[in-house]
Amino acid sequence: MSENIQQKIEQLRKELNQHNENYYLMDEPSISDLEFDLLLKELQDLEAKHPEFHDDNSPTVRVGGGVTKIFPTVQHQFRMYSLDNSYDYDDLADWEKRIIKTIDEPVEFVAELKYDGASISILYENGKLVQAVTRGDGFQGDEITSNVKTISDIPVKLTGDFPERFFMRGEIYLTRKNFDKINKQREEEGLDLFMNPRNTASGSLKMQDSGEVRKRRLSSVLYQFVSQEVPAESHWELLHQAHDWGFTISEQAKLCKNLDEIKEFINFWDTERHNLPFEIDGIVLKVNSLKQQRQLGYTAKSPRWAMAYKFKAEKVETELEKVTYQVGRTGAITPVANLKPVLLAGTTVKRASLHNEDIIKKLGLHEHDFVYVEKGGEIIPKIVGVNEEKRTSDSKEIEYIKNCPECGTELIKLEDQAIHFCPNDLHCPPQVVGRMIHYVSRKALNIDNLGSETIEQLYKERLIENPADFYALTKEQILPLDRMAEKSAQNIIDGIEKSKEIPFEKVLFGIGIKHVGETVAKKLVKNFNTIEDLKKATAEELCQVEDIGMKIAVSIVDFFNNPENILMLERLKSYGVQLEKGENTNEVLSNALEGKTFLFTGKLSLFTRESAEEMVEKHGGKNISAVSKNLNYLVVGEKAGSKLKKAQDIGTITILDEQEFLDLIG
Structure with a gap:
């Protein structure tokens, strides 16, 4: 009986691993999400009933769901250096000359794509993933093992003949397709869109719920083996050994014999990068021979045997067709340049952000100007200049609008701000809809199934005009909306009812x-x-x-x-919405910090600033917002700047690191 159960568990693990590979790596799911979840639930139940068959590398580990409130800071055993950058072939030629001068023998190079993501260092012991740490400042980073284990193309268990203990370094990134999916969902939920895949990947790794990390469908590429003892003579050999052990390596990497081959590789990918399913911002070049790498060594911040060639931001010229104006949730007016469609960085660009009136004046924009547009990692490209030579003599300068384009109300501009506002906040349609989208958002009332499209439909049907109207809605009113089914309508009603419990x-x-x-x-x-x-x-x-x-x-x-x-x-x-303080809102855990004032500065690694301030209050202390003689404790994280210097100058303020602060409250 026991053998049959073990066989069943192992069979389920094998089957789920294959489905994970089909879904995440091949992007060709072979079963539905429901069928996958049922198999996973079956495995979870069996593992719970039979802990004797526990395996740290089971597919159930990939599910995540564990919540990490503090990411411990871990020292890197081998420093994670940054790379020197080059922007033209003269830089690369100088680099090659320095290398040859130092080692005085033929040199081969490995050229790899420079993935635009977040760097990671992963420790493997006896073929098992033990620890994953972010790059941090190169000397230490955050330990995010549980989050990294949810990334399906990072192996938790290796195959083949691998060293006993080593680190694999690489990049964690988001494909363009998955980035677009995340932003589409955020748009439906009324949330701000993420600006680029790189920052989204980096932010995803710091999410406290590993189950949420898994949903982001992050990808990885591993590009560097690091250990005291190296089982090869070249970087190229190590890459292919790593692939045999189960790591995802770059399919595009190439062994180059000289600078001409490197140039050919760079020129090819400078054009073809737009056809890749992920973002790259350059090419990384490494001396292939590990012996030569050791001879070349390091500068204070970078390896002498590696160089990053960065692509220049692409710029194109096109015609400005007209300027339109968008009204945001808060009434802020954003001018947008509507352009004659032009291909830029692999996508067709039709719009560019102008931000505010000051930008328009600075550019000196005229009607039907020919403008230079640049895209540097943002969703909406920006205009960086005007080709005044193509401007016609009768072209008129663009004048900023005086009235709201949606409701006609006269705009106002505050003296201390560059943005114009529509003051008709209660009746201007985009503001009304935006305010209600904000009300149902995750950080506010968190009403499930009420996306922006549904709210817009409800508003157009005159069923809602302010947040209180949600609570008067009936299922019968919701059902006639586009693409609305019985269950969806009921879920909305249930979500609205549940929101009455929100504090x-x-x-x-x-x-x-x-x-x-x-x-x-x-x-x-x-x-x-x-x-x-x-x-x-x-x-x-x-x-x-x-x-x-x-x-x-x-x-x-x-x-x-x-x-x-x-x-x-x-x-x-x-309607029963909570408009008074709950009993436990100001729960005090101790008086350890009673009468003491605190301020946090720099990049915190053991906790967020919000949770730190909450800890102060729950232990009787008080948070203040500036360094002064009234401050008792300044808690400093990485790269603390002017506040730390001012506290040191005052001389009476106690300066703590994060651990010392935690020690104060026991």
């Missing part, structure tokens, strides 16, 4: 008071127990709350002076 601070953030973000909402709730208390507060009283200045205070007072907002809040309250 006051998230509701306050969700109702969309201008300048009241997540942090400000939390601080308001700590000082005002109910929405009624907040409504009665004067601007001067609001300014007594930490980090709230007159600008935010006036915005809050203005919000409560509007009768339409008051009516909306009364309706929300009548």
